[in-house]
Amino acid sequence: MSRAHVDLLNMDWSTRSCARNGHLTFAPTDDRYAAQLSVETPVGQAWKCLRCGAFIPGPAFSHGPVEHAPSVLHDRQIRDRVIIRFLAVERGIRGFIVLLIGFALFQLKNSQETLESTLSTSLPLLKPFADQIGWDINNSRVIHLLDMFLEVAPHTLWIIAVALIAYGILQLTECFGLWFQKRWAEYLTVVATSAFIPIEIYELTHSVTFIKAGALVVNIAAVLWLLWSKHLFGINGGASAAHDDALVGKSALDYAVALRTTVPAP
Ligand SMILES: [Zn+2]
16 A cells, blocks of 8 residues: 555544634533533633644633534544545536536437437537546447447437436436435435446446546445445444444533543644
8 A cells, every 4th residue: 555545544634624624612511521621721721622632722612511512523424524525526527417418419309310420410519528527429338239229219319318317317416415415315326326337347348448447446436435334234333333423412522532632722
């Protein structure tokens, strides 16, 4: 494993998140917790950040009973959210491009030309978008196969356009669900991505491009990572383990108390 790879795995996600979003301090009314989460410094009282463990001088960001402690995402959860959002963006871009191509084909559905010639006339418009996701429409095995089977059908383009629009909507649905960390979106992504992996492999048997091969690797990794890390289908502890990931109220404070104490910020 390369040094850069190791650094990525060991990255202090909590510290990075605090640098970006500010620290998360909370003054509980419970004296026992308050004593463990605050210190006196030469510049006054400092409160321990619930996320990164640094003592931050000045009044706490919020205060109240223990059970009102804010919910805290920490190291692994922050890293997971970054990965999930990467997947969401990747699906959003692909969904948007496929949807665009689907609608463009839909516009041409009344054309009497064959799919091949229609594609070549519309290609100047569609090609840059397809290139973005590493999809060579003119050389696509799946499209050729569909074309072969559907050549005699009068609604060839219509069927392909509807299929592309449906696929685009599916990708955008995954995008929105993953971005907002919905559990149904994790299941939908695993099931839908797995279903398309054989098609991606079939596409690769025709021509291998860096983007296509990369997309396949990302999709296989995403499925395995979601299954394991998000405890889907009862794997790795199942739903109860997934539920335990959230830190709110008392558990957020217990987590902060156990955090390695860092030097108070100047
Ligand atoms: Zn912090």
